[in-house]
Amino acid sequence: MKNEIAAVVFFFTRLVRKHDKLKKEAVERFAEKLTLILQEKYKNHWYPEKPSKGQAYRCIRVNKFQRVDPDVLKACENSCILYSDLGLPKELTLWVDPCEVCCRYGEKNNAFIVASFQNEDENKDDISKKVTRALDKVTSDYHSGSSSSDEETSKEVEMKPSPLTATPSPVYQISELIFPPLPMWQPLPRKKPGMYRGNGHQSHYPPCSIWLSKSGKEE
Template sequence: MKDEIAATVFFITRLVKKQDKLSKHKMEKFAAKLTTILFEKYKNHWYLDNPSRGQAFRCIRINKHQMRDPLLEQACVESNVDFSKLGLPKEMTLWVDPFEVCCRYGEKNRPFTIAHFEGEENRELPQQISYAVDRAALDYHSGTSSDEESFNKEPKAIPTVSNPNSVYQTTCHLVAPQVSYGARGSCSPSCVMQ
């Protein structure tokens, strides 16, 4: 659960950093609060033997019906961050499951894997997360929604993480990763059709 939550928080904070509206201190405080909130929420809903169980419960979602995910909003309140300063995409769904974190931009697009864990260190994880961040940024800036889906498949380079002690350190330019759909054969979470 620790790795999946770390990848989720890292992904979300990279999206927020792209908007450049929060100070480093506020970003760190938001990330710490979000991590604590996710651990607390997921601790009794984490099923290693059946990862798809509880997917809807572990779903982080922003769309036209729910403009602010309650967990993200709680992290904002507890860290004294204005939710609107996060600059997250208008429509985004994250599924935080044992061994895998998936994302979907827009309501009609297919989900893709942000991070996949098999009990060993994944050196490509920072690149995969950076690629996913670029997808979100492109969607956000193009103003697309479920009514008008578009996506430029050319990823942009993202600056490296500045913390030399970070687990998610990367030193090379972004290369589009092969999207892996994990051990379950596909990343098609149960709350996709909700």
């Protein structure tokens, strides 16, 4: 357990020193307090025979739902420094398991191994080198100040409409949708007395014209 905790502490001190906001003495004090806090927290939740057991309890996490990790905050308070002076990423996850420590920048990026151990005999120099190599390897791939929400926002800004969606849709007024225009009907000619035949009932047909020849016969 001591090697895994040492890897976590080295990892944090490297990030803090990159931020260059705290003096060397403050960083060392923070590292000491964080070591003690993690040792106390993990001592009854460490299962070498089943490393995944208790993983969520040991996890150190910072994201948009949990802006501050309680254990890291406690280490800051015990060492009399401000949490904001650490300069930690907006989204960071550390899984501290027996024989391996993994990290992930951002909620949607891939995790990488900070340090792995075969036994408990490794010294601090070896652990420091492992952590340094891991951090240097991912520096070019992940930016410590970026978050997945920021990346999604920038992607949305860069997106362009496709030709299918770029064609504007016809614009309708609300009155046209609710009350469609009535069809135009030509008015029927007004009836005149004596122009309909039959038994006195009104005909449904329009009046017809009657032409008379010169002889007076109908044509």
